[in-house]
Amino acid sequence: MSDLADALDLALEVGELVQLSGGHTSRTVDQMERIARALGAQEGHAAISSVNVAMTVSDGATRLSAGRHAGHLGINFSTLTALERLVDDTEAHGLTAAQVRARLTLIRHAGRVYPPWLVMLALGGSSAAFAVLFGAGLAGALLVLVGGTLGATVRHLLVARHKPPFVAVTSAAFVAALVVAGGIAWGGGSPASEPAMAAATLFLVPGVPMLNGTADLLTAHYLNGLVRLAMSAVIIGSAAAGLAAAVGVVGWLR
Amino acid sequence: MSLWAAVAVLGFAMVFSVPRRALPGIALLAVAAHLLRAACLEQGMTLPAASLLAALFVGATAAVVAPRTGEATPIYAFAPVIPLVPGTAMFDTLIGLLALTSGADPAARVDQVAVDATTATLTIIALAVGAIGPTLVLGTRIARLMERTSIDPDG
Structure with missing residues (x-):
């Protein structure tokens, strides 16, 4: 493989990993173009869509273009940091293509930062903390802790089985809200007026797609921004549907 | 009460696979942002305006802290606004x-x-613009300014 082909291939791999890790479009473009230039390309122009990364590089005499599928838009900020450091090191220390490839392999195959059971429990804890911030009492917060943990577990299991976001999020919201609404109703309260209910499904807030969508709009990557915001709208709508269904079921059973 | 924002942010930080070394800073930033918003609300500001100020604080802090710690900016800019x-x-x-x-x-x-x-x-919208805006507008300039400061032996 020529030096230019190496630069193109590695830049595409960096772009794919940034996309998969929750980087907004400007970040993806910036890191692809920087690493391509650091590896010898005189010019590099990246083009990013919601599920593909493409690039054209040139060394003055030759021009090469290629694209790569970037699967889905995931979130892994540890990977994002590792990629940023790789690009910085390549620029500052003149890493070779082989060295960059070796580090990318390590980054791609890095293990989980936190075990899934801890993440589920922490999400339940986050929901319970939201409940306290909204004015819920101890009993309400405990219900949200249980509901949030169960809901997060349901989502994790469904996503692992490649269910679409609508199914995974609606199911997770339904389970979490059912636990909380059921507990409140069992205690003689009204789910519709209890602050704990407002926190029951907040572990599903699509923070990264919303913020990246906004970043894309503010940096004139309108199409990608709209895709991310549409994704956020589907998640919020699905969570609302699950929550409404759980409140309805509990109301019907009372 | 705002201390609960630290608990609220931890679950999301873990979902985002934030490095463990960054967790204390994120929790601190979340509490500070929550306190700032509460103070603004007490002064009579509306919820969106107070949230914008708190998110701008988070975004500006992230733009300064992330390059200094060698972390990606979203680590400090994204999770701390979730409790808001x-x-x-x-x-x-x-x-x-x-x-x-x-x-x-x-x-x-x-x-x-x-x-x-x-x-x-x-x-x-205020949270999203506040958290992202400072990095997009000032991020590169702040990083360059800090580079110059760290190179200058008298700086």
């Missing part, structure tokens, strides 16, 4: 919308639903 999400307004909007179709006097509820929905939407 207007969950109550979002929930009230949903319950209000449901009540519009099932309640006895839907016309009387329309105003409140509109207020809740507008508050929730504007607050979410």
Whole structure:
């Protein structure tokens, strides 16, 4: 493989990993173009869509273009940091293509930062903390802790089985809200007026797609921004549907 | 009360696979942002305006701290604003919308639903713009300024 082909291939791999890790479009473009230039390309122009990364590089005499599928838009900020450091090191220390490839392999195959059971429990804890911030009492917060943990577990299991976001999020919201609404109703309260209910499904807030969508709009990557915001709208709508269904079921059973 | 924002942010930080070394800083930033918003609300600001200020504080801090610690900026800019999400307004909007179709006097509820929905939407937009804006506008300049400062032996 020529030096230019190496630069193109590695830049595409960096772009794919940034996309998969929750980087907004400007970040993806910036890191692809920087690493391509650091590896010898005189010019590099990246083009990013919601599920593909493409690039054209040139060394003055030759021009090469290629694209790569970037699967889905995931979130892994540890990977994002590792990629940023790789690009910085390549620029500052003149890493070779082989060295960059070796580090990318390590980054791609890095293990989980936190075990899934801890993440589920922490999400339940986050929901319970939201409940306290909204004015819920101890009993309400405990219900949200249980509901949030169960809901997060349901989502994790469904996503692992490649269910679409609508199914995974609606199911997770339904389970979490059912636990909380059921507990409140069992205690003689009204789910519709209890602050704990407002926190029951907040572990599903699509923070990264919303913020990246906004970043894309503010940096004139309108199409990608709209895709991310549409994704956020589907998640919020699905969570609302699950929550409404759980409140309805509990109301019907009372 | 704002200390609970630290607990609220941890679960999301773990979902985002934030490096463990960054967790204390993120928790601290979340508490500071929550306190700032509470102070702004006490001064009579609206929820969206107070949330914008708090998110700008988070975004500006992230733009300065992330390059200094060698972390990606979203680590400090994204998670700490999550506890500022207007969950109550979002929930009230949903319950209000449901009540519009099932309640006895839907016309009387329309105003409140509109207020809740507008508050929730504007607050979410304020959080997103506040958290992202400083990095997009100032990020590179701050990083360059810090590079120059660290190279200058008298600086």
